[in-house]
Amino acid sequence: MSEPIWFPSDNYKHGSHIEAMLRNLNLDSYEALYAFSIQQPEAFWEATLQLLGIEWFVPYRQVLDVSQGPQWPQWFVGGQLNLAYNTLHHARTRPHDPALVWEGEDGAVVRLSYGELEAAVAQAAHALKEMGIGKGDRVGLFLPMLPETAISALAVAQIGAIFVPIFSGYAAEAAATRLQDAEARLIITADGFYRRGSRVKLLDNARAAAALSPSVEKLLVVRRFGNEELAPNEVAWDQIVPQQPSRAAYEPMGSMDPFMLIYTSGTTGKPKGTVHYHVGFPIKAAQDMAHLFDLQKHETLFWFTDMGWMMGPWAILGALTIGGTVLLYEGAPDYPDAGRLWAICQRHGVTHLGLSPTLVRALMPLGDEHVLKHNLSRLRMLGSTGEPWNLEPYLWFFKTVGQRRIPIINYSGGTEIGGGILGCTAWRPIKPMGFNTAVPGIHAEVLDSTGQPVRDEVGELVVMAPWPGQTKGFWKAPERYLDTYWNRFENIWVHGDWAILDLEGHWIIQGRSDDTLKIAGKRVGPAEYESAAVEHPAVKEAAAIGIPHPVKGESAVVFVVLRSGQTPHSDLAQAISETIANRLGKALKPDKILFVPDLPKTRNAKVMRRVIRAAYLGQNPGDLSALENPQAVEAIQKSSS
Template identity: 40%
Template sequence: MEKKIWYPPRDIVDQSNVKLFMDKHGFKSYEELVRRSSEDLKWFWGNLPEWLGVEWFREPKAVVDLSRGVEWAQWYRGGLLNAAYNVVDRIVKMGYGHREAFTWVGEDGEVRRYTYLQLKDEVDRMAKLLSQDYGLGVGDVVAIYAPMMPESIAAMLAAMKVGAVASPIFSGFAPPAVAERLKLGEARVLVTVDGYLRRGRRIALKEQADQAVKLAGGAVEHVIVVRRLGIDVPWVEGRDEWYDRAIAGKAGSAEPEELDPEHPALLLFTSGTTGRPKGAVISHAGAILQPGKEHYFNLDIHPAWRGGEDRLWWITDIGWMMGPWQVLGSQLLGASHLMAEGAIDYPYKSRVWRLIQEHRVTHFGFAATVARMLRAVASDTVEDYDLSSIRAFGNTGEPIDHATWMWVMEKLGGWRRPLINLSGGTEVFGCILLPSPVVPLKPTTLWGPALGVDADVFDDEGRPVRGEPGYLVVKKPFPSMTRGLWKDPERYIKTYWSRFPGVWYHGDYALVDEDGFWYILGRADDVIKVAGKRIGSAELESVLTQLPEVAEAACIGVPHPIKGEVIACFLVPKGGYDAEELASKARKAVVDRFGKPFAPEHVVIVSELPKTRSGKITRRVLRDLARGVEPKELSVLENPEAVEKLRDIIKRIGGG
């Protein structure tokens, strides 16, 4: 069933947080609320803490101070707060300690549930270990190299509680990538795990952590090891300590450090297009206000004080932004969230549907590639499970194609639940664009700007454009923007504020259509320029994945001596196909949509594309190979063996 515009059902609108808010404050439409929030930042960001129930140790005297320039905006001057206190202690203090904070499910079926009271006890014990035994305090860095699991969450929150900086690192990174982040962050403590399960295999992470510590050159003083598999691990006496033993004798509450709202809560490293990783510094205020706002107004997670019993599950890792975002946003509202160890289609292909049914997931988020994978391997089992608990879906990490958007809306949501397609980034710890449950949607759209975010689309000269692609920018600051880059202020200005002076350049290629709906077309470095004509990779891929024979697609620009670049499309077929016929059909589909100048020079049929564990296709690997550059940090990939096959293919078509 084809739908050009989806309209939210009346009951979803009437029961939503944002509708109740608009009625209370006299807004006739969501558009009016968004407009007011971006025009009057002091009104919106000044009142948001109260709307979300944030508790201050000392109320701020000013909402924002721009005396150092828009690039160095300072928020909530004079105030004192603590992010960890607000997402744990405050919930207990309000009388919701018995409610579930999260559930963790192992790949082997083990289930562990934590109430807010249990979580508070563990966070307090860990906080005492960090501050009393290790002498950590304000500004020290605690790195976490482990999957999404209860101890990872407790360690992250404990670090924040004592004023240290939590630095989660993707559990799939190889030792050299981990070492680089440990060294850049000058981490004094590393929290890791003996091992974990992935597709039935035991991943011995402690061994890799030891290699990383050695490569980092000795900055790490203590290594805390979580017991997951109970396997033998290498041990350094005097440095290593078992997590459970270390916190066993630390009963009693730990007082939170009262911090400036600008104080760093999170150090999140994100790969740069060149050079070393960028250290995004997220403040205590930004770490709770941005995800809290998005969970409340946009995902429509009902807080505990509204009687909500919502549970969010976003398929992610604590080392990616969406991991801490899930924890801090849901827990600020006294809601619950789910974490699942291992792969989404193992030990059975319908694992996702079973987890949603068993744990009554109300909000389910993913990367578009995950949805495509589920569509390919588990679509035939959807009807065997009860997914009626879901009130909203979410997509982020990459643009979603038309066919997958339609499948989620129809097959999974029965046209009754919104797909909250969101886009932002690690550097802003949240979203720049996303819809709410009360607005109409077109397929693949992000609707428009987030609340409190003055977004626009600029052309090369810095002029706003509509109806044609341009660069996503933000014209005013907001609290969760990175507070510089970790010990690299010059790179911060160069990366985000130099393309259009005084305007945040986000690096995404975007479009606002004739009806005012916003779209992300991919990263700006995913833009392909054929004889001076620009097109986004995601635009091409969206057309190709609508072909019934195509399961996945990735398009890049391959260097060409005359045209600058030509288009190369890599297709993963669904089943039986004729290679020449499929290639011809793919070229025709692109030409029919975009014209002959954008006809792909190369259409290559491949068995798989390089993907991260969260399911995101990594085009940067393809681009690097096409330019003769050795791809970095291949340890993030679920299937690094795919790179070697692609290396040979790209050489044959003239790239590299």
């Protein structure tokens, strides 16, 4: 691995959440805290909840019960609480402090204090009850990033119902698949939203999805554009919510009662509905935000995301539970000009900015001047998640955006985790593209094929013990959940990523286990091929897959998207292939370089390598509903003919 490029300083240690944990637990180092978190998990999680200020309606009698096995842990047994209460309790001590800031692509801005947000959530909770929604009912949130998106999620939780976040970009059929599986009774949606200056009519898709979903009785519609005519089974938000009382009771919920059902795309078959509960996902989100990102009260988090990706609920619930401010943005990051994202950060005093590597790669060619002309002096933490990095965009993010002074908190986990397995802490040096810690409270390991821990070599990333935030299985599919994570090693969660843990305690993820190539007996992560490919100046981005080979067993095919102004030709393909061979060795030279106009990505910017491989080999690519650009699959299919 490379050498560190960022080192801890007193500015990042003094006053931090980690410092408070060390003091309360009488520990003397970050390393001691992490060891304590996995050796004495019950004491660690109790201390964490106390420092987060989690309040209980009925105290728990036991921190952890694993009598049903680590697959089905019960956390804080007997306790009753409500996550909405714990995200909004700051309204009682800091009612005028900022809780939520929203900016529309058209320049509209909404600011809500904690007192105003609690009142808005109470009004929405009363409206939901008036519409017949109660404890345990499922409510689809088919919304872009609007103030009402956060308000709806908290209101659904406040009354004890379960929200189902759905990507605002889904077609009707993809949304309906999730609504049908969840048997949702209500859809909260919007008439539309702005995207690159155009009005996207979301309500058309919501209506079509409702028509395909027999359980859906009504639609609650946020009129973003203000004048949409509604059908008899549709209720306008502005005609029912603002008229409601501004105080509402919080439904006492058992610690393991579900509040969210969020779907992830399956490799084959229908999407997986991960079940999250009141003392799980919100606690894990806030804990990660405290222990890794060190978000403080009076600081502002802006994670460029959608509510349909776990980072949407994560940002809202985590930031508010800590007592910070969450910023939501509706539109494109580079509209109406390439400086929009950085202007948002300056305008709203963003301290914590989270972007995916794919988005950084897209912003980087637009020019440094768009970053440098904005005052980003309040930025204190950069965050990243979604996929492995390449070196050039990582260094651009660190040097140009962070001015070499701000750590990049690389973060990796998943929807089923409720947050991160691996991350970075400002208490340890940070190496490019990797992770300098497993998240406190997560007993992570790298195992070889026999289940033994390994160092400095590629193995399976696993979690050895349960944690709050761990999904409560898949909705109506317990066997699928067990099959997905628990069938490799006994009582060990196998996450599906290849990883390396070096002797200094730094981690790097090589990619998904099913994405990893094995060339002539050597296991190689696709990120290694891709990083080598983008070293060629003509290459904008790349994706590597393995295909069957009669001699090697497997060979590499690299799909390349060229930079603007570059023209595909055989000499260029040869040059890119040589660049990769020079970096990885001649034995790992790719079998083919294929030029494509785009790579298939989800709306949260993950490159779908399993889709690329299936399309190239003429196989069933599985669930494609999460793709932002399904036309990219057709180009790959043509390249194989």
